[in-house]
Amino acid sequence: MKIVAVFLLSAHLLFAMEYYSKLEPYDSFVVKSAVSGKILFTNEEVEGKYLNKKTKIIEIDNxxxxxxxxxxxxxxxxxxxxxxxxxxxxxxxxxxxxxxxxxxxxxxxxxxxxxxxxxxxxxxxxxxxxxxxNKILWEDKIYIYNISVKKGDYVTPGTLLYESKDLSKAKLEIYIPISDYASISNKTIYLDGKKSDLKVDKIYEVADSKHISSYKVEIIVPNPKTFSRLVKIEFK
The missing domain is CATH 1.20.58 (Methane Monooxygenase Hydroxylase; Chain G, domain 1)
Known part of the structure; x- marks a missing residue:
């Protein structure tokens, strides 16, 4: 009986890989000024909101x-x-x-x-x-995360104006051991214990300076309901 239990545990460790990642927006944008001028208008009402139509965010004196x-x-x-x-x-x-x-x-x-x-x-x-x-900035179908300037401010090229995020889909990033990356392509992805039809979107086959023995892996999640929550990812 002990032998069977040990075998099952070993099989689980061998065939299932478990990771955790925060579900983040697919893309983030940092919008900086390309021109100089005085800020005439900032749409503070849209800060922290998703835009469903073309909306003016910032206007610089022209x-x-x-x-x-x-x-x-x-x-x-x-x-x-x-x-x-x-x-x-x-x-x-x-x-x-x-x-x-x-x-x-x-x-x-x-x-x-x-x-x-x-x-x-x-x-x-x-x-x-x-x-x-470039002195009137509009956005559409995007989430305005933060507006960094106020009416009356003077900006120059390179000044941070606002940040936005693409919420049309989400992204999970994990780091897997280099020795394991080749085997994940034929495995099923489970999120929080539930089987999914998701596939690995990208594998960065060059380790960075922080994760020297791992490759970064990206998984794209379509139509997410919530963001910034911790997700358990398993490859079985």
């Missing part, structure tokens, strides 16, 4: 950028007119045989300089439009 954008577009219109005139002048000079090559080259240089300035203005307009867009 009035100066809008004025500069309008002025730059006006400059581009004026420059286009100047460029059109100079191109006509060059085409006219080019056909006059009495005009020297020096005069023709000077006129061509004026055209090229205006074209270069036009290219710079187009780039400037694109940068301003991108800056204006």
């Amino acid at each position: 009035n100066v950028d809008k004025i500069e954008l309008a002025q730059t577009k006006n400059k581009l219109k004026v420059l286009d007119s100047m460029l059109n005139i100079q191109e006509k002048n060059y085409n006219r000079l080019y056909k006059i045989s009495s005009k020297s090559a020096f005069e023709k080259d000077n006129q061509k240089i004026q055209v090229l300089n205006l074209e270069s300035t036009k290219s710079d203005l187009i780039i400037n307009i694109a940068n301003l439009e991108d800056t204006i867009k």
Whole structure:
């Protein structure tokens, strides 16, 4: 009888691997400012909530950028007119045989300089439009975990604005001995003692500096009901 009990215990240790992990959101995002400016609005009401529709989270002052954008577009219109005139002048000079090559080259240089300035203005307009867009931040279908700035704050590129999390699915991370990782692919995963149809999503086949003899394993859990709870994971 003792022999049978010892055998059963040994078989359990051999064929079942047990781990514990906290059920975490599938992905987390740290949103930092790409621009400088004063915070005009923070949507503190959505902090700690899941968003079911497109919602404004933060707005940074963009009035100066809008004025500069309008002025730059006006400059581009004026420059286009100047460029059109100079191109006509060059085409006219080019056909006059009495005009020297020096005069023709000077006129061509004026055209090229205006074209270069036009290219710079187009780039400037694109940068301003991108800056204006980046000063109003919207989110949808995401959980707003934390908002780190308040109305009146001044931010610069790299300032932490808010953190969000993807709750569409969850992730379990465990570390298994390197000697065991090859055998888990053909085993069934049990969560809290219940059989599941889950599979290992990723195995990181390089040990990190902390878990020098283990590989990190990720298991994706679809449609989780709760997060941040401890889950028992078994491979049988």
